[in-house]
Amino acid sequence: MTKCLQTKSMEAYREFADTYDYLMRDAPYQQWLELIEKIIHERSKSTEGKTNGQMKIADLGCGTGTLSILLAEKGFEIWGIDISEDMLAIAQEKLGKLSLPVQRRVRFLQQDMVELKLPVSFDVVFAFCDSLNYVVDEGELSQAFANINNALAPNGFFIFDMLSIKKMQSLGARKHFEVSDDTICIWQNEWDLDNELLTYDVTILTQEYGQMQMYKRVDEYHQQRGYQPELILSLLERNGFELHHTFADFHYDTPLNEAQDRYFWVVRKR
DSSP states (O other): OOOOOOOOOGGGGGGTTTHHHHHHHOHHHHHHHHHHHHHHHHHHTTTTSSSGGGGGGEEEEEESSSSHHHHHHHHHHEEESSSSHHHHHHHHHHHHTSOOHHHHTEEEEEOOOOOOOOOSSEEEEEEEEEEEGGOOOOHHHHHHHHHHHHHHEEEEEEEEEEOHHHHHHHHHHHHOOOOEESSSEEEEEEEEETEEEEEEEEEEEOOOOTOTEEEOOOOOOOOEEEOOOHHHHHHHHHTTTTEEEEEEBBBOOOOOGOOSSEEEEEEEEE
C-alpha cells in the first residue's frame, strides 16, 4: 500500500527523501492534477480570464515536486513549498532534467506551513496527500489556515484533502510491508481512538550499491491527527475563508459523510 507522508519534522525526512518517490509510485497524481485544473478554471472566471502563465499557484507540502512539475509542464507558474531541504533537493534535481521553459516556471522554497510567509500573492494554493493531517495541534492548524489566507490574492482559492476518520481507523489496524528489488519497507500503524491520532513506525531497508547483502536501515516515526469536518469548517471560517465546495474520494458529488478515503475542501478567501 502506498502512503503519502508529510510531516512538520524536518529530521524525519533526512533519510526518507531518497525513497519517497518509490513509496509514492502509485499515488493518484493525475486525479489531483485534474482537481487543481478544475479549480484554476473557476479562479479564472474572477480574474478577467488570466492565462495559465499569468496564474500563480502554490503547492504546499510539495515533497519531491511531482505535482509542481506537472503543472509547470502545462504552462502554470508554480511555487513548490516543503519543510524538507532534502525533498526539495530531489525536486530541484528532477526539474533540472526538463526544458528551460519548464524550469523557469517553477520555484522551490523551504518553509513550514505553520510559519508560512510568502513574498507574493497566489491565485490558487493547494495541499494534497493529507499533508494537513500531519499538523496534529489544532492551534497550529488554525495558524496554518491563517497563513494560507494571507498568501492568497483577493477571492483566491485554497483546495486540500485530509484523510477521513474512517480511513485512519482502518490504517491503524494494519501492519504490512512492501518489497522491491532493492528496497524493503515495513509499516506498523496504531490508532489512538481517544485522541484521534494515527502513528506510523516505518522501517526502510535499502540495498547498498555494490553490496549484494548489505542494506542501509532507516527508521521513521510519523503521526497524523484525524479531524472532524465540523471543526475544519469552523477553523477555516475563523481564518477568513468561505466555503465553496466539499466532496469525498475524488468524486465531486460525493458528500463528506460518505467518505471512505479522503475529505476534500475547496474554499475561497473572503
